[in-house]
Amino acid sequence: MQQIKIFDNLYMFNTYNPQINLSFNQFLLLGEEPMLIHTGSFQMTEALIPILKEILGDKSLSYIFVSHFESDECGGLSLLLEHFPDAKTICSAVTARQLMGFGITKNAVSKVPEETLVLNDLSFKFITYPSEMHLWEGLLAFETTNGLLFSSDLFIRMGEVTEPIVDSSLKDEVIRIAPHQIPDPSAHKAVQGILSELSLNYIIPGHGPVLKL
Template sequence: MAITNPQSGTNVHEIADGIFRINTPVTLPGAAGAFSFNQYLIADDEPLLFHTGLRGLFPLVRAAVAYVLPAAGLRHIAFSHVEADECGALNDWLAAAPQAAPLCGNVAAVVSIGDLADRPPRALADGEVMALGRHRVQWLDAPHLPHAWECGFLLEQSTGTLLCGDLFTQPGDGRAALTEADILGPSEAFRQAMDYFSHSTHAGALLEKLAATRPTTLACMHGSAWRGDGAALLRELSAVLTA
């Protein structure tokens, strides 16, 4: 792990071959306590950043990206859904990376990003695969899982890494970059307190769709990334949600 900013604690860690987790610990207001924001950088011929981070975090995240590769060389700025920590710094990244374009699902492109972004988005259909070089990413529509109509995730196929956004959100500073310990228990305790899921009737089917990809690494946006039988863990989450 490399600390790229000693004041903020922003750090970079390679969690899978060519996939780097950028983590910034923060303190939430009130009694919520320690929390973290993660971005994921896929280093390849066409580098991809998943989650832009909040606008206020942009200088920290840009410096962390630059630790791995030139930030100006980014080609794809991707995210799960439209929310400040997901794509708040999108236009900052488009200014910093002249060849980059937003990358999102069709719904996000039509209802938000075609208007919000300073450059037109590259929209991916459900199941569409895009090559970055030696890495291949597949877009998976997941409306309202855990929230937002346009929500979706990326699976990096060669490493079995599911960039799973707000699923398995864990409290704490997230300094353990990659864990094989329980993340379902802490994430469920956090969900019960915050109630940020949409409670969609399709959640079970969508989680089974994700489980069918058989990921071995879950790249969570908040907290530690996780390594293990991702299909089993996604099905455990489904059982909890539908209980």
């Protein structure tokens, strides 16, 4: 697992799987109320926990954002909560239902698209994300203070991450959202429209390098 400091308040944790030629990212947003974006699989979380504790120091984890119910987004949540039991899981209502139904957490906070979360030094707006494969309602997290979009499985790049930040443009990235990523034509078009209107500086994907716009 690579630990990469993207900004002073943003760390990226990257694991490359050569069998499928894909990397997996988790991110830690530091601040007065630190937030982890995705847990990774159970095995990734085992490697991540000591790294988190070293970076956090005497702080604890306040929030864990889960964009949708899938192993690389929340597979290690139960283990993570053993070490950070007061952390609140932020997710959609359907993801909260799955997490609680499997007994993974009782402390899930569900958000709906367009709802906000204002912390002491950060502010989030949540965007609809009909995540494959069942089109369950997921969420993208738009951190409005710094113009960061935590984009889950959209805007992914295959291969190993050799450059943590690469240049791109929002227009090009939105056009590249493939129909199989949101396999409902109307939802696909709607998400493209919403994302096109955002004032973004960076796209922070679940797979691949950070995209500077």
